Amino acid sequence: MSRGTLGGQRGMAFTRVLAQAAVSDAEAAERWYAALFDASPDARPMDGLLEWHLTDTAGVQVWREPARAGRSCVVLGTDDLDALADRLTRVGAARAAVEAGGGARLLRLSDPDGNLVVVTGA
Template identity: 35%
Template sequence: MSSSNINSVFAVLSVRKQDDAVRWYANLFGRNADMIPVEGVAEWQLADSAWLQVTADSERAGTSTVIVGVNDIEAQCRTCAEANVPHGEVVEYPGIIKMIEVIDPDGNKIAFVQDISSAS
């Protein structure tokens, strides 16, 4: 795509128990939600134009996957350990990415991915 009118991305994760999920994500990100625009919705700004929204929707809970780009996968592993959030093993696709997966209490997947395609 040479030019685009796109200027931001919101990822939505559906959960069963909003209060429990908001506490879990606050622990994972090390801070409370940046915004609670309406009851049943909490939002974290993860980068300038990237937001993660946690919303109460028991019918869709546990069916989402979000990929979050990080600068350093080992630093993200330490962040997860400090938050007592288990993660999978670091998987490396040589010359492409390194990644870990975290599963929230509802079964949603959060993949933290480090781009290593330009690493020397």
């Protein structure tokens, strides 16, 4: 299968990815994710939906859907895992401890609903 194509078929490429976390309380989630990303949401496309655009083609959505809240997992990569852990601990968003895992280092976080947010880095 070629990179960026579906099922090996030419002509159809995926061009964007948005990871999504379902939450019960959008305001609490906004505060937590704003602390994680050190920024306010980049977009509010509709009621109950927040978006952080991490690159031109990748981002994270936080979606208010109480029935699914706490059952999501988002995996992110960063170039400075230690600085992120230190900042999150300092601002009280998480007691963050970097750990070894799968050939990389990672930081396991939980948002206010218990969604797992894993950040990897060198």
